[in-house]
Each structure stands twice: as structure tokens, then as C-alpha cells.
Amino acid sequence: MGVVMLSESGTAAFFERIEAALQRAGIAPVHIRHTAGDAIPASALADADVLLAYGHFRCTEEVMRAAPRLRAVVSPWVGTDGFDMEAATRLGIAVVNGQPDEHTQGMAEATVMMILAASYGLPQARHTMESGAARPAEPVAELLAGKTLGIVGLGQIGRRVAALLANWDITLKAHDPFARDVPDGIELLPLDDLLRTSDIVTLHMLLTEQTRHLIDATRLRLMKPDAILINTARGGLIDETALFQAMSSGHLRGAALDVFETEPLPMDSPLRRLPNILLTPHMIGQTKQSRAALVDLAVANVGALMSGTLPKTLRNRTVAETWLRRWADT
Template identity: 40%
Template sequence: MGTARILVTSAFLRPGDATDLALREAGFDTVHAPLRGQRKPGELESLLEGVSGVIAGSDRFDEGVLASARDLRIIARTGVGYDSIDTAAAASRGIAVCNAPGVNSAAVAELALTFILMLARKVPEAMRSVREGAWARPTGLQLDSSTLGIVGLGAIGRTVAQHAQALGMRVVAHDPYADRGYAADHDIALVPFEQVLDEADVVSLHIALTPETRHLIDADALRRMKRTAYLVNTARGPVVDENALIAALDAGDLAGAALDVVEEEPLAASSALRDHPRAFVTAHIGGSTSQARDESARVAVESVVDFLQGRPPRNVVNPGYRQNLVTG
């Protein structure tokens, strides 16, 4: 049996970097094919020929792609989310899927706080005015004594809450799985989802994409929010119904929105969100700090190396793969 090949698709990883060297020192060959934009039809299937493991960025591994990958044994995401991977299809083929939980919590929380500050003080509007030769001085929202509504009180949501409280904000949150003791100890009021929408001056989303959370922020949810409120999404794009959001922004039913994620990435050139006066979008940069990227790559490499050298990997999100594991 020849040397196992590892495909690396995360856009921030390069041949000769620490990740590449670690894989090669472990005895593997590496193939780099970073995902930037959209792949051509059949491109990923071709790249997976003869590949045993993947250090994966945001490539979509659906049932068809996985069915073509006859030698694939493990996919390790350099990130927390894994909604781009059909984990059930992977499990049925004995392919382990791992993520890197917690590695980018601080980075994403900091970006969410940045967005909150930029929206509250209307920084994009003020910058645009100066760029266009004017000198507008828009009236913003003082965060001290304002209310932040957090949807999803996991590691990122909790960190955002701490940052917001340091600025004097009151924090309300909705999460049916939240640690109630933690919330009580940290002065976070756990309330129904509708109450978050009713009370918050800023709503910040920190939830995974599931069938239940897809379009959680729809037209009805947006109508419940204050006309003066802002929406921040650093979670997953499809959590927000973009058409409903654009309609609410156009009608002035929402003061503004900041999105680091969108329903289809990259954002279509024709999207109204690209130059909407009440919104701004960044290109999924929540985890894009050097520290978060280094740690996510280290965790992904550890998972791949452990698995292919016969040790159980950490952070497996589809443990059912073991029932279909191919050995030998």
C-alpha cells in the first residue's frame, strides 16, 4: 500500500506551511487545492481520487461527491461548522467527519462586537459620506444601557455577552439548551425567542444551521423587532431569510444589518445587500485571525494523523461511521 494522500482545501493553507510540514512529517503526501469561489462541476470529485483524508475548508461534500471518493476515510474541517458535509452519507461509507470546536470563538465574538459598534454608531454611513466628499454626522445609538439580544448562548454567544456587558449593555438571550446556572451567574436573562426580538436594540445570532434554525429570522421575526433595531449575523447565512431582510431594510422596518455570512457564498454580484445603505456584508471572515486559523489547522491535522495512524480522532461529529468502517 502506497503513501496516503491528504487533500488540503482550506484557502488560508499553503504548500510548505506548518500544516503541510506536519502532514509530511507524519508520512503523508499532500495535495493543495484551495477553494476560492466556486469549483467547476466534477472538480472536487477529481481531486478526491486516491485521497485518504481531507483538511477541508468550505467545500460541499454531498452524497454524490462522497460516493465518488472510494479511498476517503476522514474529513477534518478547519472550523466549527460542518453543514457543508452530508455527515449521514459520510457515516454510511465509513468516513469520519471531525470539526474544530472552540478554536474561533474569540475571533467570531470580536467580529460580532465590531459589527455591533459599527451599526450603533453608523460608521459605514459616516465613512461613505466622507468618501463621497460630504461631511455627514449621523446620530447613533449609545450602547451603554441599551439591550443586546443573543440567539444562541454557546461559547461565542457567551463571549459576546461578556463584551457587551463591559460596555454597559443589558443582555437577554434565547437558547433552549443554555446553561441556566451560567446565565444566572453572569446576569444574562434567558427569555423566549419572541421576547428577544421585542426587547433588543441589537439582535446577534450565534446558532448552528439546522432544519429548525433555517430562516429562523424570517419576515415574521423581522416584524417583531423594533424599527430602530439592528441585526448581526456571524453564524450561518441561511439562518436569515435574505429576501425578507432586504424587504424590511427597504421599508425602513429595520435600522440596519451586518452580515458575515450569507445564504449563498460568495454573495451574488447582483445582490441588493452589496450596496444597501442600511447593511454591510463581509466575506465570512469571523474566524480569520492568525491565532484562530493556526489552531484550527493544528486540530484538523491532529484528527487526520490520529485517524490514519490507527488512533481514535477527537471531535467526531458522525460517530455512526464506526459501524461502516473499512479496515485493511
């Protein structure tokens, strides 16, 4: 049985850590350094039982059919944006990601930090400091206490954000069409209602064709004129052109973004010119602890799949019965 690893230039070092850990576990993967957009020779996948790939790799039905023995596609991170989930399910292939508790905690803590930074005017303070101007006569900071926080996406990270802020004297609202067992103290709302009534909106949804540009010009206009928008999830959830227009017109009080439609964020992006926006390079919730845990979980997931066991981080759960019937106890 074979494991094929697919990394790109920015992820090669991380995949090398996984490769070394797999080797210590007695699994010898084939590591392919890949360039996004390049085709993968069919011969490279001919003997692949598990494909461990970066999450935005375009793992299409054609790619999966080129690997007749393929039983699973694994992302070492939460994101599986490039994987064709429907095709994988039709083909009986498991899609698995990585979300250890350390990652959930790190992303939730970082989100709270972004909420506070935007609420207290950190971008404006930095702009004042760097320009050498005197401090404003009136403060720009506002208390978080008394505000309404809208959480879009009530998965593990969204729920952890709510838990961290549960005692902050704020009102918690959420939107998630797939939410089950909503924690006490959170009001579940349709998205448009949440946007209209929240002082701060934080995004925690996966990027799919259905959620791309979920926050567009129309929905930005629904938000309160002095609202704050936070995104530590996926850049494609927001129409960046519409966001720039909304913020430059004064409609939003602030924003904090760790993710962008194009990464790294181009130097000529108009978002960089806004004095009331906090921008970080898709790293804000990544901690030393979460990185180590992601390596360990990737190795555990691959080992489980190779031995005929489905990991807890299975994404396409409807494939489970078919998959186990074929691969259990192999």
C-alpha cells in the same frame, strides 16, 4: 493509510499550508484542487482513510460510499455545511471541524466590533464622509449601555460574545434549543420572544436545512422597529431579500453582515445600496493567530484520526462508540 485533501480556488493556499505541515508530521496527503460542482473520480477516494475538505464541499452519502476505507471527513474550519452528517453517522464516519480558541476569540471580538460599529452609526458616518455631505444635525449613535442583546446560538462563539460584554451594563438574552449549562446572567428564550425584546440581535448558529432563512420576513417584522441585526455566522441564516425590504422601509435601525448567501456578495446586490448597513467580505474575525492555529489543529485532528483517536472537535458525537470499536488503536 491515505489522506486526501480537497481544496477549491479560494482555499488552495490555505490547504497548501496544511499540506506542508502534514508532510512535516510524516503524513503525505494527496491534494486535489477541486471546482465546486465537479464530480470527484471514484479512484481518487478509493484509498482515502481521511478526507480533509473545505466545509461547503457537498460530501454526500454517494461520495462517502465511494471511499470504502473512509473513517473521517474533516473541515479545517468551523463550517461543515456541505457534509451530510446523518449519512456519515449511519456509515460510522466521524465528522470533525476546526475551532481553536484563537478562532473563537477572534470571532467574538469581531462580533463586538460589529455591534459597536452599527450602534454608533459607522455605516452612516462613512456614507456621509464619502458623499462629501455635512454631518447630520442630530447624532445617529446610541449607547450600548442599557440595551438588550439577543444571542441566537449559544455555542463557543456566542458564549464568548456574552462573556466579553458581561460588564457592559446590558441585558443578555439567548436562544439555543441545544444549550446546556447556560452561563449566569443570560436569560434563555424562544426565538420569537428574543426577537421581540432585543435591541440588538447577533447570529451564531450553524447553517442547516432547519436554520436556512431562520430570519425571514415574518421574524424580521417581530424585531423592534429600531433594532440592529448582526451576522458573522452564515449568510444563509437570513433571507437577504426580506432584510433589504425591512431596512429600506425603515423598520430596522441598522445591520452588520460579514457573511452572505452568495459570496463574494454580487456588486448588484441591493444590500450595497443601504446607507445604514456595514458589509465586510467574510473575513472580519480571521486573525493571523487564528489562521496559524487552524493549520495546527487540522494537522492534529488528522493525526489523531489516523491513529484511532477521536478529536475533541467531533461533530456527530453519536458515532463515537461505533467508531472507536472499529478504529481505536489502529
